[in-house]
Amino acid sequence: MAQILLIHSNKNVHDLININLTTYLGAHIIPRSNGEEAIALMEILPHVDMVVAEAQVMVDGAMEKTAEKLVQFIDDHNLDTELVLMGEFAGGKDGTLKNGLIVKNPLDWEGAVDAASKILGITLDDLKKKILPEYVPIASPYFHALHSSPCDVFIRIKQGEGQYQYLKRIHRDDTFELKDIQRYESQGLKYFFILKSERDAFATYVSNALVLRLEKEILEASADLDPATQLPVLGESHDLALRSIVDQGLNVSTIQLADTVIQGMISTTERSKVLGPLFRQIIGLPAGHFFKKGQITLMVALEILKLKNPALGLPSKEDATAKIAYAAFFTDLKLLEIEDTEQLEKLVMYDYPDLNRMASLDERTKGIIFGHALDGALFIRRNPEAPLDVDIIVKQHHGSMNGSGFKTEYAQLASLSRLFILCEAFARQFIYYSEKGRTDRPIILDMQERFQGHPTMEILVKALQEALKQRENRA
Ligand SMILES: [Fe+2]
Structure with missing residues (x-):
């Protein structure tokens, strides 16, 4: 499991990077407030794999040149630690880093996650393979025939290229009505998602529900x-x-x-x-x-x-x-x-x-x-x-x-x-x-x-x- 130090002053950006690197790259994230704190930790933990950091962070009312400090420390100690720097960094001659990548916009969390994936050698395809098999899409009309579900049902939110978040919307055994499903459809939703491991049970449940309805309303x-x-x-x-x-x-x-x-x-x-x-x-x-x-x-x-x-x-x-x-x-x-x-x-x-x-x-x-x-x-x-x-x-x-x-x-x-x-x-x-x-x-x-x-x-x-x-x- 990769160990990554994360320094970002914007709480939302910090949380988004944290959740993505944890969920999709399986990394262990250690948050630090500024370059000083990060360096203090690296002195006792020299094998940190990567630091994802804002190029400059405000410390006690003054701007810390976080990126420069980190580059200097890694060079001086001849470490293999990689850097993902977010924001303007003039340190490298051609705007590049010897050990790492620069994401120009300090708020571009997707860019930072992409850069970290690249450095760790995990491609977007790997990410997709890793994420998609866990959930499977179920076309929304299947839910028209149901009033409850035998498993939790999710909707999918796109977070970035190849990156999705799944939000639970119907709990196992919740009851719902057609109009609840139609409300999602009116917002353009075509598929719900369920866990792949529950697909067979869901399929049998839908078939049985349809058979019962046909028997009751037509055959009998x-x-x-x-x-x-x-x-x-x-x-x-x-x-x-x-x-x-x-x-x-x-x-x-x-x-x-x-x-x-x-x-x-x-x-x-x-x-x-x-x-x-x-x-x-x-x-x-x-x-x-x-x-x-x-x-x-x-x-x-x-x-x-x-x-x-x-x-x-x-x-x-x-x-x-x-x-x-x-x-x-x-x-x-x-x-x-x-x-x-x-x-x-x-x-x-x-x-x-x-x-x-x-x-x-x-x-x-x-x-x-x-x-x-x-x-x-x-x-x-x-x-x-x-x-x-x-x-x-x-x-x-x-x-x-x-x-x-x-x-x-x-x-x-x-x-x-x-x-x-x-x-x-x-x-x-x-x-x-x-x-x-x-x-x-x-x-x-x-x-x-x-x-x-x-x-x-x-x-x-x-x-x-x-x-x-x-x-x-x-x-
Ligand atoms: Fe035909």
């Missing part, structure tokens, strides 16, 4: 409850479940959470009596495109399955429902590796006709987009709850047999993959028009144009048209 809700009232909880849980799987991978809690969300999507779909107004409610939710697209895809697919048209070559609705729902949840999961949330929300809407728009993307993003169908299929195979052959739908959901890129190999695909492709295209177009405020064009026309020349898809587009008409008549 009375059958005549309007599904529209369940959509906000479902949308929020859906997005958090996807995010948890990306953060933690598949484990007992994330598998259960995904399954509960998917059962919620099915239950909400089966309770819905009218489609149009429900679609508009879905569009109006604060949830992301992932949920909106998935939920509408599932709703449209189940309408086509209800037709029981043998010419479509589809399995029964009972057989297909869970497969379509699982596929709707998992198809674009791998896109979440794109960290830029805004870009992600746009990319999740891309499909075959958007290939030209993709040319401008960077190579990594292109790689994720072109591989997400196959990667998603390989991923879902590892989920023991997923129904058989869901991986085929995920792999083929952009029209490609081998799951790579965007193609139109419709005739060769599994019948459920074709159904999924059409319903997802419908959902995308519905979201797109809603966000543009366009209500003048029936989406079925876009579907006809989009799949023209592909007989196996044309027959499904006809079925979609019939299903929507029947639905309207029923409503």
